[in-house]
Amino acid sequence: MNDSSWGAPQGAGHWVAPEMQGAAAGPAYDVHDAQQTRPMPIVPDVPDAGRDAEDRDHRDQGAGRLSGGPLFRDEKPQEPMPTAPPPPPPPPQKKRAGRDLGAAIGVGLGLGALVVVSLFVVKAVFVGVIVLAVVVGLWELTSRLEERKGIKAPLAPLAVGGAAMVVAGYARGAEGAWVAMALTALAVLVWRMAQPPEDYLRDVTAGIFAAFYVPFLATFVAMLLKADDGPQRVLTFLLLTVVSDTGAYAVGWRFGKHKLAPRISPGKTREGLFGAVAFAMVAGALCMQFLIEDGSWWQGLLLGLAVAASATLGDLGESMIKRDLGIKDMGTLLPGHGGIMDRLDSLLPTAPVVWLLLVLFVGSG
Incomplete structure (x- = not known):
């Protein structure tokens, strides 16, 4: 089947006379057959103008909702809310001491008064103040060593030896202080033997260090007092x-x-x-x-x-x-x-x- 059997018109949009149709189509041409076999024209779908406009309105309204624009055509767009101004920077703070200065001054004055009174009344009383400070200092040091490091420096021989060290330094001078220091170290070594041998060297080393650091150095204060x-x-x-x-x-x-x-x-x-x-x-x-x-x-x-x-x-x-x-x-x-x-x-x-x-x-x- 060729294209002529579809009965296509000679020219789109031109009328052809009947007498010319026969000549053009030939003897086998039949007008009735041509009309029966002519294909239906393809008519493109034309959207309803009113419905298309309505759909566009719905889309515009939906876009307005999503974008924050007006919901209706006659609605004015909302103006953005004014933002609050940033807070002013805090004023620079003055330097502050890390401790309670009032309490520190009060305690310092109290300790100073105790020292002065004991120092100028009876020398032996001030020696007792030194011994008390040494024993409390040893207790603080050994307690922190055990709490933080698990080091068990024996406090009992340290306290007794420290007190003896201060008294010996005041009575016998540097020679007495050294002898008391040696005896204190020996007491620490022996005292620690009553416990298991694990960490023995660590504990006695810390004990001898504590004996030198606190009571032995404090003995020089007693030696100053001796003059x-x-x-x-x-x-x-x-x-x-x-x-x-x-x-x-x-x-x-x-x-x-x-x-x-x-x-x-x-x-x-x-x-x-x-x-x-x-x-x-x-x-x-x-x-x-x-x-x-x-x-x-x-x-x-x-x-x-x-x-x-x-x-x-x-x-x-x-x-x-x-x-x-x-x-x-x-x-x-x-x-x-x-x-x-x-x-x-x-x-x-x-x-x-x-x-x-x-x-x-x-x-x-």
């Missing part, structure tokens, strides 16, 4: 140490910017160290000139410099111990200060330094 002008020497030792700590705190808190030993004690600064040196040297010159017999102001300058160095090293040393133990304070006995060991940290290593320099400058008395 004829012993109360003045002890007062000089205490004043210089306290003034050094105060100068370091005051200058460091006000001007401190450069850390002294950030891995050991982040609060200490180089400016604070300069403050400690300056304050201690001035106090040393005054004390040597007016408190110590045959003393001189220039000796006080050297003494103050040495005290500032030893007090700072002692403070850093105990900070190292506390960092190793993971604690901030050795105890809570003294409000605003921590424990007894937190007050003895700079005093203990300073005592032998002051004792030695005073012996060199003015003799043993």
